[in-house]
Amino acid sequence: MRRMRETRRRVGENVLLAGFLVIVLSVWELAGRGNPRVLSYPSQIATSAWELIVVENKVLPALLATVEGLAYGFVIAAVLGIVVGFAMGRIRLVELVLYPYAIALYATPRIALVPLLVLWFGIDLELRVVVVVLSAVFPIMINTYNGARQVDPAYLDAAAAFAATPWQTLRTVVMPASVPYVFAGLRVGMVRALVGVVVAEMTASVVGTGRLIIELGAFFQTGRLLVPVMVLGVLGVVLSVGMAKAQTLAAPWAMREGR
Amino acid sequence: MSSRDATVRGATGASTRPPLAPGDRDVDASRGRDSERGALSIVNIAKTYGGSARPVLDGIRLDIGAGEFVSLIGPSGCGKTTLLRIVAGLLRPSEGTVELDGRPSLEPSREKGVVFQHFNLFPWRKTIANTAYGPELQGVSRPEREETARRFLAMVGLSGYEEHYPAQISGGMKQRVGIARALAIEPKVLLMDEPFGALDALTREYLQRELERITRSERLTTLFVTHSLDEALFLSDRIVVMGARPGRVLAVFDVPFGRPRAQNDIRSDPSYAELRKRLWDLLEGELARAATEAPGQETGA
Numbered sequence: 353m354r355r356m357r358e359t360r361r362r363v364g365e366n367v368l369l370a371g372f373l374v375i376v377l378s379v380w381e382l383a384g385r386g387n388p389r390v391l392s393y394p395s396q397i398a399t400s401a402w403e404l405i406v407v408e409n410k411v412l413p414a415l416l417a418t419v420e421g422l423a424y425g426f427v428i429a430a431v432l433g434i435v436v437g438f439a440m441g442r443i444r445l446v447e448l449v450l451y452p453y454a455i456a457l458y459a460t461p462r463i464a465l466v467p468l469l470v471l472w473f474g475i476d477l478e479l480r481v482v483v484v485v486l487s488a489v490f491p492i493m494i495n496t497y498n499g500a501r502q503v504d505p506a507y508l509d510a511a512a513a514f515a516a517t518p519w520q521t522l523r524t525v526v527m528p529a530s531v532p533y534v535f536a537g538l539r540v541g542m543v544r545a546l547v548g549v550v551v552a553e554m555t556a557s558v559v560g561t562g563r564l565i566i567e568l569g570a571f572f573q574t575g576r577l578l579v580p581v582m583v584l585g586v587l588g589v590v591l592s593v594g595m596a597k598a599q600t601l602a603a604p605w606a607m608r609e610g611r
Numbered sequence: 612m613s614s615r616d617a618t619v620r621g622a623t624g625a626s627t628r629p630p631l632a633p634g635d636r637d638v639d640a641s642r643g644r645d646s647e648r649g650a651l652s653i654v655n656i657a658k659t660y661g662g663s664a665r666p667v668l669d670g671i672r673l674d675i676g677a678g679e680f681v682s683l684i685g686p687s688g689c690g691k692t693t694l695l696r697i698v699a700g701l702l703r704p705s706e707g708t709v710e711l712d713g714r715p716s717l718e719p720s721r722e723k724g725v726v727f728q729h730f731n732l733f734p735w736r737k738t739i740a741n742t743a744y745g746p747e748l749q750g751v752s753r754p755e756r757e758e759t760a761r762r763f764l765a766m767v768g769l770s771g772y773e774e775h776y777p778a779q780i781s782g783g784m785k786q787r788v789g790i791a792r793a794l795a796i797e798p799k800v801l802l803m804d805e806p807f808g809a810l811d812a813l814t815r816e817y818l819q820r821e822l823e824r825i826t827r828s829e830r831l832t833t834l835f836v837t838h839s840l841d842e843a844l845f846l847s848d849r850i851v852v853m854g855a856r857p858g859r860v861l862a863v864f865d866v867p868f869g870r871p872r873a874q875n876d877i878r879s880d881p882s883y884a885e886l887r888k889r890l891w892d893l894l895e896g897e898l899a900r901a902a903t904e905a906p907g908q909e910t911g912a
Contacts, residue, residue, distance in 0.1 A: 506731040512701055513725035514745045514796065515718070524744070528735040605735045605776045 425484020433492025441500025487548030488541035499533025649799030649832035656707035669857035682843035690858025724793030745796035783814035
């Protein structure tokens with residue numbers, strides 16, 4: 353009985369969602385057909401998607417270039433951010449020396465550095481990787497730092513009572529206790545990384561999804577321009593869902609509450 | 612039981628003891644007989660927190676025999692938790708020392724198992740890994756320490772819950788894990804800070820009985836902080852009543868009931884009511900005095 357009511361509620365919600373989607377698409381379609389240059393419209397976007405993705409095969413190479421820069425950059429940012437974050441959180445000297453820089457750079461819009469980075473790294477893969485690292489590393493670092501500092505004293509007490517050495521305390525208490533913070537940092541870092549790589553491609557690149565958007569925009573091809581934008585949207589969703597999955601795998605306990 | 616005793620304690624002589632009879636002053640009989648098994652001395656302990664002129668603890672002396680169960684009871688602010696943390700090695704005394712079997716013991720060690728009021732289990736470890744924590748730190752191999760953990764989880768009645776996370780079990784079960792974790796290092800001394808204070812009354816009474824059984828069968832020296840007279844009377848061989856500002860020992864009472872104990876039996880004993888009244892009268896006076904004084908220095912309580 354209860355399950356049936358639950359199922360019926362789900363079905364109802366999905367009908368509502370689908371109905372709203374139909375309304376949005378219809379209104380867009382009607383409005384877009386009136387101003388195709390400015391708005392485009394769903395059926396035109398669908399046709400453009402077919403052309404761009406399948407017939408001309410422009411989207412996949414662009415997407416691969418973007419993902420390549422994103423992958424290298426994010427892995428470097430994650431390792432660097434987590435290591436330095438823990439070091440700042442647990443070692444007073446490291447905190448004293450590095451924290452002011454970390455927080456200052458965290459607050460600076462790193463995108464503003466792109467023109468300078470072009471001078472240093474050119475406009476190839478290196479640039480994309482460097483921009484991704486700079487975009488993602490500080491949220492990861494600052495979150496890890498906060499996690500490493502804010503370990504519940506109750507856990508540290510327990511470790512001390514069992515005569516844990518400092519290294520054992522770090523490994524068995526500080527690191528696991530920080531996992532939710534680290535993942536919060538990784539999620540924010542991932543979003544920043546995606547923004548960073550696309551901006552780098554839009555401002556200084558000959559490849560990548562961002563570059564493709566610029567090209568299509570230059571020819572006022574509104575319907576086609578929205579295709580890579582939507583692809584980026586899908587990529588963003590995939591990455592954040594993947595991140596959430598990774599967190600459940602890494603820390604199943606963190607989904608629940610309590611000691 | 613006796614064969615497990617030998618493995619658990621790794622001690623000689625323990626397994627040759629005759630079976631316990633009701634009314635047997637088991638613990639007293641073993642006291643002093645095995646000096647290698649957790650005789651605890653608290654020698655002139657004083658604790659003053661930095662910047663404060665008034666000590667939290669002053670001149671605490673207490674000798675606890677091997678296998679003896681001693682409760683600390685007193686009003687809030689009497690420093691009983693502070694004293695327990697000093698014995699555990701989690702806090703440095705300003706003066707005095709703690710000796711275990713005649714050797715100084717001011718650091719945490721594998722000879723002292725600690726049970727916390729709020730359990731302090733690691734939420735990222737399953738029950739079995741929480742229990743195996745001490746042996747893991749000592750470098751015991753995984754199969755061996757999990758074997759140990761299973762044994763102590765069984766002792767506290769938690770077989771079948773090895774793969775649960777703390778968030779998946781009740782408060783009473785969490786504290787059973789807390790006790791199993793402390794026992795798994797096979798300590799000489801068990802230090803318990805209001806271990807049942809965060810539990811409901813029925814669970815509490817049930818766990819008291821379990822603890823009475825375990826400390827008796829393991830012959831563990833136990834120092835037990837509590838707010839409850841009945842809890843102290845049920846569990847203890849001796850009850851230490853502490854006063855506040857500064858924290859000090861007011862009186863020590865012997866609890867004459869034999870073991871094994873059952874709550875209902877000892878409560879119907881005429882001497883129970885009398886002893887309880889003597890304890891209460893002493894505490895009441897101390898509480899009244901504490902209530903009229905300005906509050907302060909509540910930190911260590």
